[in-house]
Amino acid sequence: MSDAKSLKRKAAEAAFAELDEGLNIGIGTGSTAEEFVRVLAEHVEADFEMTGVTTSERTETLCRELGVPTKTLDEIPILDVTVDGADEIDGDLRLIKGGGGALLREKIVAFSSAKMIVIADASKKVETLGAFPLPIEVNGFGLMSTFMAIRRVAETLDLTGDIVLRKNGDQPFITDGGHLILDASFGRIPDPEALSAALRSIPGIVEHGLFIKLASVAILASEDGIERLEA
Structure with a gap:
């Protein structure tokens, strides 16, 4: 082992x-x-x-x-x-x-x-969450609109970094619920509660990985x- x-x-x-x-x-x-x-x-x-x-x-x-x-x-x-x-x-x-x-x-x-x-x-x-990319489960409809909304709310919290669509080989990864996942590499998330609330305000987000x-x-x-x- x-x-x-x-x-x-x-x-x-x-x-x-x-x-x-x-x-x-x-x-x-x-x-x-x-x-x-x-x-x-x-x-x-x-x-x-x-x-x-x-x-x-x-x-x-x-x-x-x-x-x-x-x-x-x-x-x-x-x-x-x-x-x-x-x-x-x-x-x-x-x-x-x-x-x-x-x-x-x-x-x-x-x-x-x-x-x-x-x-x-x-x-x-960890001392501060965020080194692991934050998974964000999203609806496939309006994916680019949701992506841009995530980028905007992240910027209001001074969060930067790549946000990428998770893949399974060459195809998008599909969750058991039939959704997509965007992985946000913010690096550091000083205020997880604020980010959680901001992400919940975006209609295209089904759920996010902040517990x-x-x-x-x-x-x-x-x-x-x-x-x-x-x-």
Whole structure:
């Protein structure tokens, strides 16, 4: 197991240790969340009872392959906890998410949960969000108009940097919801709350990857052990 994968595994195991049996659990998307699915699967095989609600078709497929029981969010609209990764996390537990392309469903599931546990390796902790490009899920209709509106609101907040359409090979990347993603390389986002509010004012934006006041706990794994942060 690679060092990076080993750290993701440690974070996933630490998150599982905080869970009680019988919970309805939101399950995130991405390589760290997939390690959590593998940890869950091992315990489910040993008769641990839980029901998962997945945030992407990719995660749903993995759960089915490994025998982790799932239902839809419509079947279980209120969840006990969500466990998910992050692309960046700051000291106030504000996140950038969406590198895996599932930010809309991830945010819906997190919002539907009483608690969100973020799992990551310690390298994802930053002083200021923004080094990781901010994913912005957009409607395909009026793409250029939406792009220009994002550029305008970014400039009002003194944010610069490339905003590019995410691709899957030569074709645009399409989310599970049928949308596109623009990745905004702002470098630094000194006021995530202001940017979040500004982006929400643009009709063509479906959702953005700033997760604010959603995470309750962060579990960060490093070679020195586990760091646990609470909101």
